[in-house]
Amino acid sequence: MTLSIAHLGPPGTYAEQAAILYYNWLTQISAQKAILCPYPSIAQTLRAVAQGQTKLAVVPVENSIEGSVTMTLDALWQLDGLQVQLALVMPIVHTLISCAQSMEDLKTVYSHPQALAQCQRWLDRVLPKVQLIPTNSTTEALLQLDRDTTAAAISSQRAAQLYNLPVLATGINDYPENCTRFWVIGKNYIPFARPSHLERASHTSLAFSTPANVPGALAKPLQVFASIGINLSKIESRPTKRSLGEYLFFIDLEADLSEPQVESALAEIASYTEILKIFGSYNVLPIQELVVSC
């Protein structure tokens, strides 16, 4: 059976690049055939898996400069039954793409809000007067660029080649070590989507809302992990969207859900939380494994 993998489109996005790396790794370890399916937004990409249109999705979840990809966290909270199968971290090198003769001709720059934010200082310094226009992905505006020589887009070198467009500047991200973590997501636990040689998962991700905005509402669940020596590698709050000042908490643990200690900690946490969503346990695929298999 051919495996379908949803990702943010149109073709050329970083999410597609991450999906290709994952696809190459998967086809090499399992001879599994796969097809990539682009969707117009991150929410629609995750909905495709939740509704069974595709088996898997590859979505960005966190960037080293800008932090969490909030569209991904919000969609994961809203949808049911989605589980993280694997994480992978990819370097991100942004490029300014345009048909303009020079940067002085530019009036607008299009890109995904994450990419605009990752290049914020460069844009302030080099193009302080341009209008920044957020798009659903870094590649959404590329097809319009040949019609407007006052417009540019921030995307990858690979996207510039794919659309046969000129590059005005490269490496424009504010920090050179820029990288984004992607999650491979599926419904329930999918054994063949994961590395088979690793017995234990290195991380577990979950999110919860608290029953009331009272002292200790967050401290109590966190204390459960501290008391059994589980390290948290990330904690992030998002608004519940129900009322101002009410939050959800997204947490990454350095532990495997199949360990009895972790399982009982999560059962205890359920008593301190209103809604608890466990996104599962998974490993991080080292970039060397991905590059070798490309």
Ligand SMILES: O=C(O)C(=O)C[C@]1(C(=O)O)C=C[C@@H](O)C=C1
């Ligand atoms: O628009 C794209 O190309 C994407 O894949 C999305 C995305 C993101 O949402 O973080 C992915 C990686 C980069 O951090 C910039 C944009």
